[in-house]
Amino acid sequence: MVGSPVLLIAIPLLAAFLIPLLGMVWKESVRIIPGLVLAYLTFLSASLYIEVINTDTIVEIIAGWRPPWGINLVFSPLTGFLTTIMTFMGFIVWLYSYRFKRNVEFEAAKKYFIFLMLLVAGSVGIVITGDIFNQFVFIEIVGISAYALTAFYTGRDSAEAAFKYLIMGSLSASALLIAIIIIYSQLGTLNMAQIAANIDNMNPYYRIIAMIFFIIGIGVEAEIFPLNGWAPDAYTEAPGPVGGAFSGIVAKAGIYAMVRMMFTLFDIEGPMKILIVIGLITLIVAETSALRQEKLKRMLAYSSIGQMGLVLVAFGMGTKAGVFAALFLMLNHAITKPMLFLSGSFLTFNTTEKYIKQITGMAKKMPVVSIIFVLGALAITGFPPFSGFWSKMAFLSAAADENLLFIMATILIISIFEVVYYFRVINRLFFFEYDDKISIEPHKPGFNGMIALFVLAFIVLMIGFYPSSVTGFIDLAADDLMNTHQYIDKVLQLGQTIIQ
Amino acid sequence: MQECTAVRSCNLGIKTLYFSMDTTELIRIGVYGTSILLILIGLYAVLTKRSLIKIIIGLSIIDGGIHLLLIGIGYIKNGTAPIFSPGSENAVARMVDPVPQALVLTAIVIGFGVTAVALSLVIRLYRHHNTLKIDEIKNLKW
Numbered sequence: 001m002v003g004s005p006v007l008l009i010a011i012p013l014l015a016a017f018l019i020p021l022l023g024m025v026w027k028e029s030v031r032i033i034p035g036l037v038l039a040y041l042t043f044l045s046a047s048l049y050i051e052v053i054n055t056d057t058i059v060e061i062i063a064g065w066r067p068p069w070g071i072n073l074v075f076s077p078l079t080g081f082l083t084t085i086m087t088f089m090g091f092i093v094w095l096y097s098y099r100f101k102r103n104v105e106f107e108a109a110k111k112y113f114i115f116l117m118l119l120v121a122g123s124v125g126i127v128i129t130g131d132i133f134n135q136f137v138f139i140e141i142v143g144i145s146a147y148a149l150t151a152f153y154t155g156r157d158s159a160e161a162a163f164k165y166l167i168m169g170s171l172s173a174s175a176l177l178i179a180i181i182i183i184y185s186q187l188g189t190l191n192m193a194q195i196a197a198n199i200d201n202m203n204p205y206y207r208i209i210a211m212i213f214f215i216i217g218i219g220v221e222a223e224i225f226p227l228n229g230w231a232p233d234a235y236t237e238a239p240g241p242v243g244g245a246f247s248g249i250v251a252k253a254g255i256y257a258m259v260r261m262m263f264t265l266f267d268i269e270g271p272m273k274i275l276i277v278i279g280l281i282t283l284i285v286a287e288t289s290a291l292r293q294e295k296l297k298r299m300l301a302y303s304s305i306g307q308m309g310l311v312l313v314a315f316g317m318g319t320k321a322g323v324f325a326a327l328f329l330m331l332n333h334a335i336t337k338p339m340l341f342l343s344g345s346f347l348t349f350n351t352t353e354k355y356i357k358q359i360t361g362m363a364k365k366m367p368v369v370s371i372i373f374v375l376g377a378l379a380i381t382g383f384p385p386f387s388g389f390w391s392k393m394a395f396l397s398a399a400a401d402e403n404l405l406f407i408m409a410t411i412l413i414i415s416i417f418e419v420v421y422y423f424r425v426i427n428r429l430f431f432f433e434y435d436d437k438i439s440i441e442p443h444k445p446g447f448n449g450m451i452a453l454f455v456l457a458f459i460v461l462m463i464g465f466y467p468s469s470v471t472g473f474i475d476l477a478a479d480d481l482m483n484t485h486q487y488i489d490k491v492l493q494l495g496q497t498i499i500q
Numbered sequence: 501m502q503e504c505t506a507v508r509s510c511n512l513g514i515k516t517l518y519f520s521m522d523t524t525e526l527i528r529i530g531v532y533g534t535s536i537l538l539i540l541i542g543l544y545a546v547l548t549k550r551s552l553i554k555i556i557i558g559l560s561i562i563d564g565g566i567h568l569l570l571i572g573i574g575y576i577k578n579g580t581a582p583i584f585s586p587g588s589e590n591a592v593a594r595m596v597d598p599v600p601q602a603l604v605l606t607a608i609v610i611g612f613g614v615t616a617v618a619l620s621l622v623i624r625l626y627r628h629h630n631t632l633k634i635d636e637i638k639n640l641k642w
Contacts, residue, residue: 133603133606140610140613143614144613144614144617147617147621151624159624160628162621163552163618163621163622166614166617166618167555170559170614171543171546171562173610174559174563178566178569180603181566181569181570181573184573184599185573
């Protein structure tokens, strides 16, 4: 035992509190502490995850109040899988942004690292908590730090994007709170396992109303269709690494909350049509919007929303194969999209508009970054032998098992859209001459940023050539999500527990 | 609600139903109605008002309505505070539910934080655009 799951939340919160204090003593500590914290979190999460796979789910009780009375944290093969991805991506984002505003603006950099810590703490909290009100609190922590990170740059339109995000975020948080009130007034509990065990006793009308409010409440973080208007603006206006953090960490937490609610809390059997419908609408709207974007980051943001729609469709199939495909897609998206955001951010370094035409012919000036961008684009569109191919393959075979021909056709057509808009960028990058008038001045990428990109590229290639290196973990996670009774038993009767 | 169903099965009019209801029920309906009204007023303000400050006021009104709803579900007639003290051991049945009160405190703090962030964003927007009208702040697509 190396530590307990609560440290995954407590340490980044403590670090966020300590950063400004230590920053007064030694300015460099503002950059170093987040890195140490995120490296430790990744190590802790990975070692707990291995322990959970080999033995049993860890249910941690906070403050000695046993479930269903107190708050409990559940570290299962599913939550451990997601937590490990999220903390690792947090570390990669830190590595990329280590020299962020170094020797330029101390105050700004300090705030950036504080909010990055809060973002990771909140996202991990959303995933490992076993209490719906606690989840609401973590969603608000993620929300507030995300608003602040979006509004980071003064002088751009970032405050506008952040305000838009804030209005949507706080309205949806209100909806989430109403859903929690409905459930509490009907069942008298806030514990997820207890709710799942008693959900059949609930009046079906209240159940449907609560579910609708839940979907509205979580939909903003999960970037589902009518609630994702904030995403393109926030991704565009936020600093480069923050786009990577949003797509790699926050969106994953949102999708998890949505899926946990659908599978465990409301325990809907069989294919969940509502998820399929929401996912397909999100996918089609986002990918068609991505086609006509002129700004690189806006295009990537729409692509990210589209991928989230794809994940929801896969979850909506409700079968083991579907859940497997969805988790595989989440893993690939969590690695590939930050890779695209980070390399794209090097290509359009320090420009406010980030137009695609500004990177014309950049491949000759920045060949390595361009190749990594292309690798990400090929992986996300699903070219063999890169990682995205296997997840899309898993998705299509899961859909074929269920005879969902309409979905298969839609996905294949949408894949053509993806190829079109990514290759438009690649075409500009590689096959156009560099032109001083259109293109921006190439920027020499930092050493730490290149390491971050190489690590991500290595993972993409590794999953691409040896998909069996991750499929075992995903399989266990999918089993864990599908087995609601096991979740209830583990939490309420307590398998391996730590009493703090 | 036991009395209500009994009255309805006797086929009495709505007036009798009204008078036969416990005052607890009346208070509860009043609280729920008020909170839903507040939520709707706030939603109206957020959706129709063109001033950034008024939108934030709308968000606060929604929060207020939700907090009232949250307190309302824990209501007990003649209830006491959920605190054990010598001499009140038999008062457990009359104690109000403490969980909604704990939740509402947390929700108030979160609402305060969000409002503070929103107002600071409004200051930034005002400095950048020199206006609070949402129609004039549209560099991004709304």
